[in-house]
Amino acid sequence: MREDGAVTSATERPEPQMPESDRSAPVPGGVRLIATDLDGTLLRDDKSVSERTVAALAAAERAGIEVFFVTGRPARWMGVVSEHVHGHGLAICANGAAVVDLHRDGKIIEVRPLERPDALATVKTLRAVAPGTTFAVELTTGIHYEPDYPPFHLDPGATIATAEELLASGWAGADQPVLKLLAHHPRLGPDEFLALAREEAGAHGSFTRSSPTALLEISGPGVSKAATLAHCCAERGIAPEEVVAFGDMPNDVEMLAWAGTSYAMANAHPDVLAATSARTVANNEDGVAVVIERIVAAARR
Incomplete structure (x- = not known):
């Protein structure tokens, strides 16, 4: 939507550009799983999922790359993205305290409680x-x-x-x-x-x-996005170096450090910027989609 309220199509919207430092960065190969935070990362500030991001998530799944939403949100707030979880239907919620099945109305299937x-x-x-x-x-x-x-x-x-x-x-x-x-x-x-x-x-x-x-x-002690993501990946035989992660806030730092390749959003907290070497554009510019498109294109070559 433009400042005058008119809606632009995907073809009319200017293409976001990668930061200068990352335009020549090699695209990771052998990616099997993408782990992305939601608020401030995948979602725009109005809490929407852009058409470009929807298309990128679907393209990743078609390429055989799993996508996990890894968020601080509780399961009951996952409606904004539930239809965009494809094959497995799983998401990691509450900063790793719960694994939920979004194909089953957000049913919690695994809990790591705070005693x-x-x-x-x-x-x-x-x-x-x-x-x-x-x-x-x-x-x-x-x-x-x-x-x-x-x-x-x-x-x-x-x-x-x-x-x-x-x-x-x-x-x-x-x-x-x-x-x-x-x-x-x-x-x-x-x-x-x-x-x-x-x-x-x-x-x-x-x-x-x-x-x-x-x-x-x-x-609970030891509970984090990283710990639960590592557990889910181990169950699938996926190694850290086969994971690409995205985040913007301190609750993402451990996950970004664990993943083989990590991207901080341009709008990220200083601790996140310090914990990652790769950057993408801001959430309002579809920074996650920009990188996923590059990963999928590289996988096709």
Whole structure:
């Protein structure tokens, strides 16, 4: 869509250009799997999947290259891309805490939980070292949050209570695995809050962030996008050097470091830019599609 509101066709839209440093970069050969983050990476800022990206994903599948969406989103927020997961239908959600089957309405088929004692220890520690922190608890069945937790995504089915109550053994949702704990601070900077939480409570979980605000996402110890992706690839006999990964935020860093070839989006966080040697154009310029097209073209030669 142009600034005047008119919609341009794929043929009318200018072709995004690779960054100067990457135009001569060799296209990786022998690619068997593409792993891509969603928000800020595959999706445009309006949360849409462009026609060009849809075509690139389909071309990769036709070329025999699997595509995994690897995201911090919960399964219930995967509708925007569910129809674009082809053969296997699987996606990695909640920063690696869940593997879901998008062909079965987002059914969770594998869980790597944050155990409640670790979640409670994290809450206790962050309340002490960062007063003003508020929490939400993401279960396999949905999210629940504290009264003062910011209304990022209101859920009419949520229980509103303290984190301690939401994590207590006597609560109605106590039989549901905890996928992740979310912690928000109203005054600390996002990276400052992340560093503090890792230092003070890192023994109880894996801490990361994907939001521009001071919103942390806490998974079980050792749980990450990278760990679950590595497990899924091992089940398929796919080695790291056969994987190309894309990302833009700190929750992507481990995955980008694990994959044989990794691309940071032009709009990526400095930590992501530092963790990768390859670059592509921004998410709003279809940076993932630009690279996939090159990979598929190279595979045909």
